[in-house]
Amino acid sequence: MTALNRRGFMKLASASGAVLAAGAADIRPALAGTIKLSQSGRSFSPTTGKERQAIPTACWQCVTRDSMIGYVEDGRVVKLDGHPESIRTRGVICAKGQAGINTVYFPDRILYPLRRVGARGEHKWKRISWDEALDEIAGRMKPLLDAGTPEKLMYHYGRNKASQSKVNGDFLGAFGTKTIGNHTSICEGGKWTAQELMWGGHYDNWDFDNTDFVLVFGSNTLNTHTNHIPVAQRLIDAHVGRGVPMYVFDVRLTDTAAHADEWIPINVGKDGLVALAMCNVIMSEGRYKRDLFKFMKVTADRNASVDEKIAAVKAGVAAFTPEMAEKDSMVPADKIRELARAFARAKSGVVVSYRGTIAHQDGADQERAMMLLAAITNNVNSPGGRCQGVGAGWKSPKSKAGQKTGGKVKALNINDGFPGQVAYPTHHVNHQVLKMIKDGRAGRPEVYIWSCYNPVYVNGEVEENKAIMKDESLMPFTVSINIVYDESSALADIILPDVTYLERWDWEDMVSPTQVAEYYFRQPLIKPLGESRDTGDIWVGLAQRLGIKLAWSSKEDFVRQSCNMTPGVKEAGGFEYMKKRGIWHDKNAKPDYMGFMSKIPASALKKDGVIFDQATGVYWNWKKAKAQSADEAMKVGYQNTPGAYKAYVGQEIDGEVYRGFKPDKVNKSGFLEFYSELLKAKGIPAFPTFTPIAEHTAMAPDELHLTTYKVAVHTHSRTSHCKWLSEIYHDNPGWMNPKTAAERGLVDGDRIRVRSKHGEITTHVKVTEGIIPGIIAISYHVGREFSGRYGSGKADPIPGTMADDPDFKNKWWDRHGVHPNVLIANAPDRMTGQQRWMDEVVRVEKA
Amino acid sequence: MKRIDKLRISRRQMLGATATAAAGAAAAAAPLSEARAATAAAPRWSMVMDMRRCIGCSACTVACKAENNVSLGRFRTVVQRKMTGTFPNVKKINLPIICNHCEGSAKDGADDGVPPCVSVCPEYPGERLTYVSPTTGKKIRYRGGATYRRPDGLILIDVAKCIGCGKCLDGCPYGVRSFDPFVQAGAKPEEQTADKCTFCVHLIDNGQDPACVTTCQGKARIFGDLNDPDSPVSKLVREHNLSSPGNVLLPEKGTAPQVYYIDPEGVLKTAYREREKGKLDHYMEYLDA
Structure with a gap:
């Protein structure tokens, strides 16, 4: 067999730009008459046959950030494909990734700095030079330094990760502000915080490669997961390739539910209740596995024996009988029993949960119920179980912090919600930021800069967001760094043209599905179009104007230094190696299964500053925790010393000290905590339970639940300008069960009005058997006021965009959808600050 | 879907589409003879669609758009979707479809190497061409046309010869x-050329899988040489008995499609939305979801 295998990637890079006659180079007569085609790694023009330049880089359409090969022909990006050497993606990218080219060349792209010339929000703009733009912004920032109030510079991002996040944080720290907002609470912040309260870290990977059973709650894992490409292909491989059973609980028949052995329709917000009922079955029938109980904390007594713990979990879930769960959830008690038994019987199994489960009041408790189900069946950090995510650990250059403020870095306290609103906002409460600015009691930013974020559109209560951002008395100076004119850029004073991710340097670190870290890299495929500029380079320009010295001279330099100082990557050849290969992982690395069982050597406990905390059984280092003295630290205790989790050493259990489940954001112990002293201290039940959702219990008979969801071909807010994606998905009818529709006299396609306390939208109804009665479901990608002509149907009202796309005359759709967030309150969960997307109730009538 | 109507086959009259298509003898897909395969002079390119593995993500659809610079308003491959049943016993089926690179003819149902799109092409049979087999090095003579069949089974369009008459658009039962x-259209520049999937001939001639296959995360699309008994497609055809008539689209048309479906639940026929006369709505990927 002649293997025409092109996986040897070095070859590609060297073949850059080479001209090969089609067919001449690669198809040779084979001795045995066979040809093996290669999955990817090279690209050829369909019209000329010419081989294209291949450049390793990484995607950024969504947070999955797959490593890729970009292909360039005559200076233009013409094709993107998965990087064939990636252990995460195995050479595959998704529809959004394939449409990445559209983000570079869409006709409404912003290419030059713009200054508004009319009133804010009047959509009148003029093109200005970079010098004018940066002089004005620096001129607004300088007085903040002079007044010793650097925290009045707020930077707010939606998607910043890896080097982008680091480079931004580094400049802002050098300036002296920690008023940095994110978007996590509108995504999965509640899930993360719940996990931080239990196992310390904040991302779970499901070991589909090794699992024997899959339970999915509130997640369209095959189509829209945050680590989509790596996990979806493995889930399908497990289910179809190895026959692994898969059951999906969801309000809708998603593609994931459609592939399952069974779709189990479930009422909105009841996932945790069903998980607790499954725990009930497993505990009461003695089907649990004892292995993990030693490392679990399930009562106030950290010294409880395994038998005592088993008894405590039994008692803790006793009230949640399958019959009780059936009443509220619509999942038949027999089905709960059947699946609980099957799950407990399986050698291994994963419990998947996502936004459908956690974007609720006390959604974190639902996540805790999921973890409990995994723990009592010994499926935590085990082969085939629910494992803590592993990503790359990069090093990067650091500039001196607070250079003009005597080393001080300060923050306005507007990122974590109103006082007393949220118990543990470890990923912030960004959807309250605008409300807090309006309120003003915690101060207001004088300068508000945002990038890769659309605060008006992506949060709830869209109209209020718009009104606040438009109000110059609340937000005196606003700067948007963006590639497209959107609902928020429209309310900026200055718009700076961002580069696209195909024109940018970065190192990358997204979680690996194999529990072995992948280090990967993004490099420009082409020179930035127009005058677009990387945010990192914008900071360089501002730093120069403000007399701030950065430890790096450009974004490229930041990435270069990082590559050359990160262990592993450095030895492989650093920056030059990454430019050529784009990807590195340690070939000898193995998944860290059951790492919590590792013992801490006695020497580590004898190190200077290490003390024992009697209350929790935690060994910790009071010096590292910056406590005043050992005595003071002992007196205040581990749990009550701010930041003590950073000084965690190990957990004492039955006289031995283990690595345990290391804390990462809160002062939890090293146990897998199901009894949480931290929650108890905030007046929240310490053990997982199910608390009825206030909005749901108060529903009137004619009200419906509103749920929102994602589709496979769009990100939440950053892809509607991509023509190939909007061609496939541009309209979002409300899904409704025939019974619910009939009750309202509605038939498929009818125009409907959907009203909540917060607003009203008009759309049409899709009457479908693939959804439970009593709800309406509306996706949240479209309904754009501004997003270029492919996304919103109209050209941007700004000068100096891209030239017209000849394909525009072929655009055939004139519907652009509606935006359900108009209907939804900006309401944080009391435990974590998670935006409660799925708790809203609405009335629907014929329009 | 009225909006889509304006782009269909539009500018032309639909000529005789049903007349040609109706003739379908009950001939099955071409039998896959191992003996024939072993003596084959050239590859026979084929695609297997594993319906168990298609997750409806549309990566193939968009990869094809990018690879072949396909304009808006039309597609070279799509995934059809269909929901069946009543709540809560509901199924959703994803069905990837593409040019079938047929071997047979609608006229007589025989494996004569002249599928309906080729036989209706006014420019076929045209000049005599030579194909050099990448597997055996043998030179194989064949006839060109604006639409023609290459000896490795690819149904291709020669833009230079195309007069944009649209007969092949009408003639294709799919x-x-x-x-x-x-x-x-090269031979009549006031018209536009006909276009369709080539199985990414520019890639397979350079040793690469077609773009839709490369990016398929579910491994629902498998491509290869049916004349190579060890190729993944040959193995799948044997393993799942795909040469039986129920595993291709519209077997009754007698076109001997070279795209086979792994369909253990027997839903292919239910899921497939056929073209309506004069329209291509069935071949638009548009999610009303």
């Missing part, structure tokens, strides 16, 4: 052809 608004 409705997988459209006019390319970006490319003029």
Whole structure:
């Protein structure tokens, strides 16, 4: 067999730009008459046959950030494909990734700095030079330094990760502000915080490669997961390739539910209740596995024996009988029993949960119920179980912090919600930021800069967001760094043209599905179009104007230094190696299964500053925790010393000290905590339970639940300008069960009005058997006021965009959808600050 | 879907589409003889669609758009979706479809190497061409045309010869052809050329899988040489008995499609939305979801 295998990637890079006659180079007569085609790694023009330049880089359409090969022909990006050497993606990218080219060349792209010339929000703009733009912004920032109030510079991002996040944080720290907002609470912040309260870290990977059973709650894992490409292909491989059973609980028949052995329709917000009922079955029938109980904390007594713990979990879930769960959830008690038994019987199994489960009041408790189900069946950090995510650990250059403020870095306290609103906002409460600015009691930013974020559109209560951002008395100076004119850029004073991710340097670190870290890299495929500029380079320009010295001279330099100082990557050849290969992982690395069982050597406990905390059984280092003295630290205790989790050493259990489940954001112990002293201290039940959702219990008979969801071909807010994606998905009818529709006299396609306390939208109804009665479901990608002509149907009202796309005359759709967030309150969960997307109730009538 | 109507096959009259298609003898897909395969002079390119593995993500659809610079308003491959049943016993089926690169003819149902799109092409049979087999090095003579069949089974379009008459658009029972608004018909430049899937001939001739296959995360699309008994497609055809008539689209048309479906639940026929006369709505990927 002649293997025409092109996986040897070095070859590609060297073949850059080479001209090969089609067919001449690669198809040779084979001795045995066979040809093996290669999955990817090279690209050829369909019209000329010419081989294209291949450049390793990484995607950024969504947070999955797959490593890729970009292909360039005559200076233009013409094709993107998965990087064939990636252990995460195995050479595959998704529809959004394939449409990445559209983000570079869409006709409404912003290419030059713009200054508004009319009133804010009047959509009148003029093109200005970079010098004018940066002089004005620096001129607004300088007085903040002079007044010793650097925290009045707020930077707010939606998607910043890896080097982008680091480079931004580094400049802002050098300036002296920690008023940095994110978007996590509108995504999965509640899930993360719940996990931080239990196992310390904040991302779970499901070991589909090794699992024997899959339970999915509130997640369209095959189509829209945050680590989509790596996990979806493995889930399908497990289910179809190895026959692994898969059951999906969801309000809708998603593609994931459609592939399952069974779709189990479930009422909105009841996932945790069903998980607790499954725990009930497993505990009461003695089907649990004892292995993990030693490392679990399930009562106030950290010294409880395994038998005592088993008894405590039994008692803790006793009230949640399958019959009780059936009443509220619509999942038949027999089905709960059947699946609980099957799950407990399986050698291994994963419990998947996502936004459908956690974007609720006390959604974190639902996540805790999921973890409990995994723990009592010994499926935590085990082969085939629910494992803590592993990503790359990069090093990067650091500039001196607070250079003009005597080393001080300060923050306005507007990122974590109103006082007393949220118990543990470890990923912030960004959807309250605008409300807090309006309120003003915690101060207001004088300068508000945002990038890769659309605060008006992506949060709830869209109209209020718009009104606040438009109000110059609340937000005196606003700067948007963006590639497209959107609902928020429209309310900026200055718009700076961002580069696209195909024109940018970065190192990358997204979680690996194999529990072995992948280090990967993004490099420009082409020179930035127009005058677009990387945010990192914008900071360089501002730093120069403000007399701030950065430890790096450009974004490229930041990435270069990082590559050359990160262990592993450095030895492989650093920056030059990454430019050529784009990807590195340690070939000898193995998944860290059951790492919590590792013992801490006695020497580590004898190190200077290490003390024992009697209350929790935690060994910790009071010096590292910056406590005043050992005595003071002992007196205040581990749990009550701010930041003590950073000084965690190990957990004492039955006289031995283990690595345990290391804390990462809160002062939890090293146990897998199901009894949480931290929650108890905030007046929240310490053990997982199910608390009825206030909005749901108060529903009137004619009200419906509103749920929102994602589709496979769009990100939440950053892809509607991509023509190939909007061609496939541009309209979002409300899904409704025939019974619910009939009750309202509605038939498929009818125009409907959907009203909540917060607003009203008009759309049409899709009457479908693939959804439970009593709800309406509306996706949240479209309904754009501004997003270029492919996304919103109209050209941007700004000068100096891209030239017209000849394909525009072929655009055939004139519907652009509606935006359900108009209907939804900006309401944080009391435990974590998670935006409660799925708790809203609405009335629907014929329009 | 009225909005889509304006782009269909539009500018032309639909001529005789049903007349040709109706003739379908009950001939099955071409039998896959191992003996024939072993003596084959050239590869026979084929695609297997594993319906168990298609997750409806549309990566293939968009990869094809990018790879072949396919204009808006038409597609070279799509995934059809269909929901069946009543709540809560509901199924959703994803069905990837593409040019079938048929071997047979609608006229007599025989494996004569002249599928309906080729037989209706006024420019076929045209000049005599030579194909050099990549597997055996043998030179194989064949006839060109604006639409023609290469000896490795690919049904291709020669833009230079195309007069943009649209007969092949009408003649294809699967409705997988459209006019390319970006490319003029070479032999009649006032018209646009016909266009369709080539199995990414420019890639397979360079040792690469087609773009839709490369990016398929579910491994629902498998491509290869049916004349190589060890190729993944040959193995799948044997393992799942795909040469039986129920595993291709519209077997009754007698076209001997070279795209086979792994369909253990027997839902292929239920899921497939056929073209409507004069329209290509069935070949638009548009999610009303």
